[in-house]
Amino acid sequence: MKKNIFIACFLFFFVSCQHRKTESVRENVDMCINVDSLSQAKLKVKTLRYIPLEATEQSLIRNITKIVYVAHCYYIFDRIAKKIIVFSDTGKYLYSINKVGGGPGEYVEPVDMDVAPNGDIYVADNATKKIVKYSKDGLQFEEMKVGQYFLSFLLVDNSDFLLADIRSKGILDIALAKYKAGSDNFSIIEPYEHAMKRMIIRYTPHLFFRSETISYYYARFTPFLYAIDKNGNLKRIKLITDKLPTEEKLIEWENNKYGTFSPDGFICDVSACYEADDYILLVTISDFPLYTFVDRGNQKVCNFQSLGKDLNGHSGIKGVANDFFVSYCEPSQKNLQRIIDKSDLCEESRQQFLKLNQEANPILMLFNFKIQ
Known part of the structure; x- marks a missing residue:
């Protein structure tokens, strides 16, 4: 997308009470990924596991917005219910954070969550x-005043963060920035070339995708992904594609009522980018999702339009746990029957699923792949 001269101007103009500076990581590209050509290879699910999440009065889930797996626990952010529910790696309910309110240690409108090691x-x-x-244990808290409206963040360490989709003076003008808690340091990494008064609807509820040793961020409407290591160092990945929206198309999408739009063949978002087992798995959203696998050894790229029938009922790639990608399915009668019919379920697990009904919590799905 053509870079406009006014970027430097609006970075100076939209200055808040915090000090802002810009830093560039665009000089180098560390990897290129072609997302336009479909692969002739065969994608197969190598391993598939199901984990039912215990349903109690405290652990009922209305919506799974985000899943983070840390130290043998699943942390599930339910944005609708405004709480975080924590489960063991076998699905047992452990505790929850539900601090809605205006007092100390409380929140009004939670938009994202992250988990430290x-x-x-x-x-x-x-x-x-x-x-x-x-x-x-959820009993102690500490507040960090950011002073900016933002929609997503990534914890780098106890005081360093990356922030995404930052809005100032009614304008969504910053895509990615660094922030240090307790200071005025606010470094812009990626401005929006097309600053927006109205949000163009997103196809992902969060903008950072955390794997075990690395996280990813997509600079929306650009060809760039960022790989972020545990120290906050960024490497740039370029998507090779002819499907990025034009400036005219972005204006059309922004002007649509309620921010809704039809992709019309353009890439309008990235809904997942995680690495597990042998592959990085990138999901780009256009008229249909495209699943891109990058071999972590030789960087070979394979693009597929589907993950296969074995994963029918899945709700998209939501995270990683050890060597597995993580998704979930609803406990519908059809999904429960599909799980029960799996030949490799032990009798104890089969009986556990037979007791579930449509009022139960969602069921986690863990899987990895092989490409032939």
């Missing part, structure tokens, strides 16, 4: 422009 939970509250850190 020790199990501390961080929750972003867009309404109050802060991040709240909760101890592993």
Whole structure:
């Protein structure tokens, strides 16, 4: 997409009470991924596991917005219910964070969450422009005043964060920035070339995709992905495609009522980018999802229009756990019957699924792949 001269102008003009500076990581490209050509290879599910999530009064899930797996636990962010529910790696309910309110240690409108390696939970509250850190048991908290409206974040360490989709003076003008808690340091990494007054609807509820040793971020409407290591160092990945929206198309999408639109063959978002087992799995959204596998050894790229019949009922790639990609399915009668009919279920597991009904919690799906 053609870079406009006014970027430098609006970065100066939309200055808040915080100090902003820009830094560029666009000079180098560390990897290129072609997302336009379909592969003739065969994609097969190598292993598939199901984990039912225990349903109690405290652990009922209305919507799975995000899944983070840390230290043998699944942290599930339910944005509709405004809470985080924590389960063991076998699906047993452990505890939850449900701190809705306007007092200390509470949040009004949580938009994202992340988890530290020790199990501390961080929750972003867009309404109050802060991040709240909760101890592993949820009993202690610490508040970090960001002073910016933002929609997603990534914890780099206890005080360093990456923020995404930052809005100032009613304009969505910053795609990605670095922020250090307790200071005025605010470094812009990726501005929006097309600054927006109205949000163009997203196809992902969060913008950072955390794997075990690396995280990914997609700079929307550009050909660039960022790979972020544990120290916050960024590497740039370029998507090779002819399907990026034009400036005219972005204006058309932004002007549509309620921000809804038809992709019309253009890539309008990335809904997942995780690495597990042998592959990086990237999901780009156009008229239909495209699943791109990048071999972590030789960087060979294979594009598929489907993940296969074995994963019927899945709700998209939501995270990773060890060597598995993570998704979930609803406990519909059809999905439950499909699980029960799996020949490799032990009798104990079969009986466990036979007891479930459509009022149960969603069922986690763990899987990996092989490409032939």
